[in-house]
Amino acid sequence: MPTIYDVALKSGYSATTVSKAFNDYSDISTKTKQEILKVAKEMGYLPNSHARTLLTKKSWMVGVLYVEPFGMGIKHPFFNAVIESFKERMEYKSYDLMFISKDIGKKEFSYLKHCQFRSIDGVIIVQSEYHNEEVQELLNSDMPCVLIDMESEQASTVCSDNIRGGFEAVHYFYSLGHRHIAHISGGDDTFSGPKRREGFKQALKQYGLPVKDEWIVDGGYFTYDSGYEAMQKLLNLADRPTAVFVAGDYMALGAIQAIKDRGLRVPQDISVIGFDDIELAQYVTPKLTTIRQNTNCIGRKAADILIDAIDNNKKSNTRTMIPTELIVRESCQNIK
Numbered sequence: 249m250p251t252i253y254d255v256a257l258k259s260g261y262s263a264t265t266v267s268k269a270f271n272d273y274s275d276i277s278t279k280t281k282q283e284i285l286k287v288a289k290e291m292g293y294l295p296n297s298h299a300r301t302l303l304t305k306k307s308w309m310v311g312v313l314y315v316e317p318f319g320m321g322i323k324h325p326f327f328n329a330v331i332e333s334f335k336e337r338m339e340y341k342s343y344d345l346m347f348i349s350k351d352i353g354k355k356e357f358s359y360l361k362h363c364q365f366r367s368i369d370g371v372i373i374v375q376s377e378y379h380n381e382e383v384q385e386l387l388n389s390d391m392p393c394v395l396i397d398m399e400s401e402q403a404s405t406v407c408s409d410n411i412r413g414g415f416e417a418v419h420y421f422y423s424l425g426h427r428h429i430a431h432i433s434g435g436d437d438t439f440s441g442p443k444r445r446e447g448f449k450q451a452l453k454q455y456g457l458p459v460k461d462e463w464i465v466d467g468g469y470f471t472y473d474s475g476y477e478a479m480q481k482l483l484n485l486a487d488r489p490t491a492v493f494v495a496g497d498y499m500a501l502g503a504i505q506a507i508k509d510r511g512l513r514v515p516q517d518i519s520v521i522g523f524d525d526i527e528l529a530q531y532v533t534p535k536l537t538t539i540r541q542n543t544n545c546i547g548r549k550a551a552d553i554l555i556d557a558i559d560n561n562k563k564s565n566t567r568t569m570i571p572t573e574l575i576v577r578e579s580c581q582n583i584k
Contacts, residue, residue, distance in 0.1 A: 250291045259287040272341065310338055310554065311348040311363055311371040315380055324470075324498075325526040326541060327374050330396055333547025334372055341555055343369070360386045370554045372396065373403070392557035392564065394550045398439050404557070404566040406550045410440045413539040413572035414447025415454075417493040417521045420537075420574055422455050425584035426519065430463035430489035432478040432499055434470055441470075444495045444523060463489055467499045475499025479506035490518060490583060497522040497529050497538055504532070504579070515581035525575050534578035545570050 252270075256263040261284060268276050269284035312331060335345055348362050348371065359382050363371060370392035375383055387393055387402035395405045421429050431448045434441020445464065452459050465481050468474040475494060482489060483506065494500035500522030504514050514520055514534055522529060525540035549568050557564040 250288075250293045252293075255284065255288045255291060255293050258291065259284050270342075306369050306558065307367040308343050309346055309366065309368055310343050310558075311346055311366070311368040313348040313359060313371055313373045313375075313383070313386070315373070315375045315383055325528070326524050326543060327396070329543035330547045330550070331372075331374070333544045334551045335547075337548045337551035338555070341551070343555075358382050358385060360389050360391065363391055369558045370394075372550055372554060373398070390563065392554060392562075394554045394557075394564075396546065396550060401565070402563075404553045404564045404568070406546050406553065406568045406570065407439070408541045408546070408572050409569045410443035410572075411447040411450070413523060413541075414444040414493065414495075415451040416447075416572065416574050417523070417539055418448055418451030418455070420521065420576070420580065421491045421493070421519065422451070422457075424491075424519070424580060424582045426491040427457060428463075428487075428489045428491065429457065430460075430465070430482050430492045432465050432467040432475060432482075432492060432494040432503060434495040434499075435466060435468045438469065441467075441495055448493055467495060470496035470499055472498045472502040472505075475502030476506045477502075479503035483507070483510050483512075488518075491520070491580070492518060493521050493523075495523050497524040497526045497536060500536055500538070500579075501528070501532060504534075504536075515579050519580040521580060529575075530577065537577045537579045538575050540573045540575045542570050542573070 252263055252266055256266045259266065261280065265276060265280065266284050269281040314327070338345060346366060346368065348359055357365060363386065371386065372394050373383060374396045375398050387400055393403040395403050397407045399405060418429055429452065431445060433445040436442055449459055462485060463482070465478040467478040475498065478499065479492070479502065482492065492503060494503050500520055504520055507514050507518050512518060522536050522538035525538045529536040529538050549570065553564055553566060553568070
């Protein structure tokens with residue numbers, strides 16, 4: 249099998265330059281990289297991971313840490329899509345991914361110890377609970393970290409503009425003539441739930457609409473069942489809303505089913521807007537109007553921030569907010 253020195257000899261470049269081409273360094277020209285990579289491909293060269301680690305002082309391995317106590321896990325379409333986008337970007341930059349747990353060979357390690365044991369270069373953290381001591385230990389270390397859908401003073405964060413998304417939902421309802429607008433919110437122990445609720449309230453105040461406590465129902469952790477139960481509470485009110493902004497698409501689907509089970513129709517009797525734009529939203533009946541999170545952009549941005557921190561051998565502390573987008577389908581009706 250050819251070595252890096254064989255590639256250097258045939259291409260006419262030094263072994264150092266060849267290594268920089270393989271690792272996509274910016275201090276050599278695109279033309280040089282292309283020439284070296286072409287020669288390497290013709291020779292059937294495959295970089296040795298141990299040699300690359302010794303040369304670059306990096307393991308070329310990044311960790312994915314998913315922390316949530318509610319049972320949904322990485323199966324949630326939003327987080328799944330973000331991780332897929334992150335994965336594609338990291339693989340393009342020649343990194344491998346490893347999911348981080350607290351167990352190695354039936355021995356329990358902290359998240360930080362696991363990262364150190366595996367020589368992880370950096371970590372993306374998808375976390376839905378604020379107060380996790382082991383995550384805080386990782387954030388307080390020298391390990392480069394990027395948080396998804398969370399706030400922190402110890403690491404860079406990437407999230408959607410949840411407040412603006414909540415505002416846009418109410419704005420669209422208002423444009424359709426709705427003045428009796430309710431909200432099924434995410435739980436207070438989540439990051440996005442209170443943000444989306446804040447956007448909802450801001451819009452009500454701007455349009456001169458009342459903020460009724462009984463029209464804001466806690467839907468917990470964004471599940472179908474919690475959306476169904478929260479909608480039941482709204483349907484039991486004597487003064488029933490004509491429109492409901494739901495803080496997550498899974499909850500919105502549960503809410504729609506609750507409305508149907510009462511013999512009512514969406515959107516003819518009650519209009520519904522969700523949040524996320526999961527794939528299923530376009531296939532249900534009626535097709536769900538929702539606030540789309542740009543999962544591709546979130547994942548790519550998180551990857552770029554993490555790569556920059558790794559390359560510069562220092563932690564970063566940036567705040568990146570990705571715009572949301574209203575996706576109009578069939579679950580809202582004009583009542584003007």
